[in-house]
Every structure is written in structure tokens, then in C-alpha cells.
Amino acid sequence: MGLDIRWPIGLLFSLVGVLLVGYGAVTGSDAELYRRSLDININLIWGAVLLVFGAFMLVLAWRASRQPAEQPVVDKK
């Protein structure tokens, strides 16, 4: 299919990652909020993980798009 699924995955998780990192950075001093997550700023940490994952997917999609179109793989009979 024409659309490489890695683009939407990469974009979605980068975007959500940025949101969570931003939110985690802004609310970092709010001890009350993070008591739930055992005093860990889980938004900041997990947001960063999502961002790395999203960026990784984007890199893969970008590399694939720069290569000449893959030869269609056909069953050899």
C-alpha cells in the first residue's frame, strides 16, 4: 500500500512525546500530582521515551522513502 505506516506512527508518538515532556517540565514542581506515580516525574521520563521511539520511526520512514522504490517481491515458483 502506498502509505508507509511508519510516518503516522512516528508523527503520532513524537507529538505525544513532546506534549508529555512539555507537561512534565511545567508540572515538575507539583509534588502532589506525582505522588501517584511514586514521586517520579513519569510524564517527563515517559514522554522522552515516546519521543525517541517516534523519532526512530520517522528516521526509518525517511530512509525508506529516499531509497529507490523497492522491487516488488514476487513468489518464485
Place this chain on the structure above:
Amino acid sequence: MQDVQLGFIDYAILAIYVIFVIGIGFALKRYMKSSSDFLTSGRSIPAWVTGLAFISANLGALELVGMTASGAKYGIATSHFYWVGAIPAMIFLAVFMMPFYYGSKARSVPEYLKLRFDERTRCLNSVSFAVMTLFASGISMNALAKLLNQLLGWNYDISLWICSAVVLVYVLKGGLTSAIYTEVLQFFMIVLGFAPVVYLGLRDVGGWNTLTHKLAQVAQQPASLGLTGDTGKVFNADAWSSAWKPLLAGPASNPMGVDWFAMLFGLGFVLSFGYWCTNFLVVQRAMAARNMSAARRTPLIAAVPKMIFPVLVILPGMIAAALAITAKDGYRLPPKTLDSAIYAKAIPALKEAATKDLSGAAAAQLVSDAAGVKMLPDKIDALLKAAPTLNEKELKHGLQNAVAENNYDGVILSLVQRYCPSGLLGLALTGLLASFMSGMAGNVTAFNTVWTYDLYQAYIARNRSDAHYMWMGRCITVVGILLSIVCAYLVSHWSNAMDIIQLVFGFVNAPLFATFLLGMFWARTTGTGAFLGLLGGTLTSALFHSLTSAAGNALGIKGGYLWSLMGVKLTDVPHRLIFPSDMAQNFWLASFAFTVCFVLTLVISLATRRTKTDEELKGLVYSLTPKLKDGEQAWYLRPAVLGVVLLACCVVLNLIFW
């Protein structure tokens, strides 16, 4: 269930996800040129994508919720559904069965049956499958709307219709490809949304060793958590933390109440192979792969995450049981939710108890009888003392807290609520929402293919143009979603509906694998044999169910209704027909149905004449099909090699948690 307050950030994550899935639908729209693009993805998708979609179509929210519930109820033995059930079946599908599904050019599982046998088997299978997918999608959407209603206070009807509309838009635009792509998206959403919850839970409990130590306490006093009804019941210390030892010690020594034979044959062979190898919902994903080797690798790629999933879905249940046994920070397994009808009965009963000056057990008994759920005496006692000063809302809250029976399906949400601050909460809830919606999308895409190719094209309108079938595919997608909504309302208004549907699923699914096994590997199997065998197997499951029951259940819809119709009392039913648990009953039912279907098909096939020649069966039956040459692929890509490696990993996992 406690209300959850979503912050701006949580809504933002939810909104981004919805925009993305709809966006994917629109982006794929221009590639939908023929009915096969729409209904079978034109067989063009890479293996890693179909592999993740394969696993994701099964990892619906119901699986997530249900397996966590079982993790709390039965501990690590729940992993048998993965390491005994799913993995071997997925490997079998990849190595042995996929060549026939993909190679025969059938567009669906029922169509394979038609090519191999005749129209009768296809018709039986496609009609029962179509009905099942509609109900499965209805059940999924009902659960979603109920969740949004209870958790966030959204209106049930609006939630149901809006979520269905989102699914409709992206399936209508992008067809099966759209469903597969969003399933992959949902896969990552679920994994990345729930991993931190599990991590925080494990950290909170104090690590794996403390967890097993606490689970030993659970095994010593399961009744204190309401895990068994029998207050004197004590299990061995490893009942929740070992997978095999309690099982081998017999049904009385494990919380599942299952013997090893029923587990291995009933679950591991009949039910699992029946589901993974014949259910078009999952097989369709592999059939959308771009070539034969991608199709065969699909279940193998899927097996890798499937093997690790117990960490994500069973471990949280075990964590919940461990937290509850020491009531860490006041944690308890979520109680059954009371609705306004129950409050209307329970509150007067509470007032009556107050006027009669009852206390403790007597008062709890009175309220329990009125409400129809067991209550905790000490909580009722405290509530009675405080009652005069409480307003209605606080009274309801107190009653809810006093409920003794557990709502195991709420376990995963109770952990999300406990550990997720705003932000992570949005991610986890979006993951859950995504999996409910993709559950609907998956079922609807399987339904529209079976309807269009196996019912409409086969029996109603043959030899029309492809554009006509494409048009039909789109129409039936809309109809399928509307019918799913009808099913959702049916299930929500009539609580028995759910039990009956799941029962019928079991009847239909249990014998199916015998038909495929004989059909694919024995050229002598005839159409008449297959059809009558399948029918006989299904009737056997219905008969078996009507004659047997499980300990603790009344005769009736959960089994044994034939006895109650004949006026026989539970105590007079032959003892060996009462199984130690529902699960044992279910596994034995499957074993019987499979055996009957197998023997019937065998015998009738021998007695009837073959209607298909060897030439017609080429590509459909193992012995008549030229062997695939895997030699041209790199050795590490060959399905048989991958299968053996995965099987070995699976054995190792079983040994580690023996």
C-alpha cells in the same frame, strides 16, 4: 467506580489519536481502487505490519481487561493461555496451514471451505462467523461506552455513537488497510501506554521477590480477598506464582480448578488451534500480506510480542492481588459497581437495619439480601454508626465501599487510576479506547469481506462487476456498524445476552479445528463428512453443556439446563457431571466436541464418495500440493526454523515459571 478527572493534556492526547486514525483513513482513500483493495488490502502489506495487526486484532481491550482479571483471580497460571495456548497454534498456522490459505487464492476462510469441500460447509461457517463478528463488535462497543460512562461520566448513547462513527469513517475510507494500520498504531499505544503502569506497580509492591512472597500470603487466605467463596480454602504457597506445579497437583490445588489434561488438550490443542488457525478475524491479517513468505512470517512475527504480553496483562493482575492482601495504602480489588436500582433497594434496607438496631453480620445480611450482593460486616457497621449525619451521596459511596464481591474486570483500571498522573492517564486511556475501537474495526472488516464474497457474491448476486462488489463492500460496512450498535444495546439491556452469546461462540468454535485438520491433511475427507461432522460437533457441545455444570453454579444458563427442564435437582445430578470450575467445564466441552467432530467426519468420509478430484484439491490438501521450497530464503527467515526457535523460547518460559 470512582470518577476520574481528565485534564487538558489528557483530552489533547485523546484528540490527537482520533485525528490520526481518521487521517490514515483519508490518506488511504486514493489507493482503494477495486473491491480487493478495499476488502483484502490487495495483498500488498509487509510482514511486520500484518504481524502486529495479527496480534493486535486479538489484543482487544476485552483481552486486556479479561487477562488482568484472570491474573488477579488465578495468578501466573493465566499464562497458559499464551505459552500453552496461543504460541504453538500460531506456529502451526504459519508452518503448516498458511500455505493453503494463501496459496489457494481464497479470499476468506469460508471460501477455503468451499474450495476444499462444498457450499454447505461454507454457508454454515460464513453465517455463523458473520453473526459472531457482529456480536463481538457489539460487545466491544458496549464495554467501551459503559467504561466512558462510569469512568468519565459521559453519556452512554453519545459515547457509543461517536466512537462507532469514528470507526465508520476510517474503515469506509481505507477498508481493511485502514483497519490494519490503526491496529498497528493501537498496538504501540497499548504497549507504550501500559508499560509504565506495570513498572510503577511492580516498584510499588517492592519487586518480583516481594511479589511472590505476598502472593504466597494470598494463597494462604484467598477468601479474605473474596477470591474463593469457601472461607476455609487454603492453597499451596506457590498457587499464584507457579504455572505448572499447582496444575499438576490436581484441580483442587489450583485456583483455576482445572486438571492438566483439560488444560493441554482442551485449551492448548482444541480451543487455541481452533481460534488461531480458523478464525478469519486473525487469519485475514495474514492473508493481506504481500507474498507467501510474508504471509507465513505474519503469525511468527506476532508470536514474539504475544510471548511477552503476560508481563503487560497478567502481571498487573498479580500485582493487584499482592497490593490488596496487605491493603497497601488502602488498596483493594475493585468492588462490584452498584447502580441506582440497587441503591434504591439497599438504602431502605440500611435504614431498616438502623431502626431495628442491628449491627455487624446481621445488618450486613439484611443489606446484602436487599441488594443482591455480599456486603462486608465491618464496613456496614461503620456506615450504620455514621449514617445519621451522611447525605445520600455519602451514603451511596459508603455502600459501594462495603461491597464484598469483586469486579475483576475493573482491576486494570484501578491500577491506572492509582498510578497515572494527568498526562500518563491520557496515554493509558487512549490506549484502552484505541483497542476497543480497533476491536470493532477488525470485526467489521472481517464481516464485510465474508458478507460480500461468501454470502452476497455466492448466493445473492453472482457475476456482477467488481465496482458493484466494491459498492456492496462499502454499504455493508455501514450496515455492519449499525448492526453492531444494535448488538451493543442488546447486550447492555439484557444482561443474559452476553452469557448466551459467549456460550454459542463456544459451541460453534470448539469442533471447527477438526474439520480443518482433516480437510487439509487427509485428501479422503469428503464434503458430506465435513458438513455432518461439523454439525454433529456443534450439537455435541450444546448437549454437553446442557448436561453438565460447574461447582457453585445453579443449574440453568451456565450449564445443566436439561436437568432443570426435566425437574431434576442439582443434588441429584450425577456427581461426575459437575466440574470443579467453569473453566474445566469449558475445556472438557471443547475436547468432546472436537473428538466427536473428528470421528464423525472420519467415519462419514469413509462411507461417502469423494466429489473432488485430486487435481481440484491441488493447493488445498497437504499431500496433493507441491512442497514449498524454503531453500531460496536465508535460513533464518525460513518459517520452520523460526517456528522451532519460538517453540524453544516458549518451553524455556514455561520452565522458568514452572
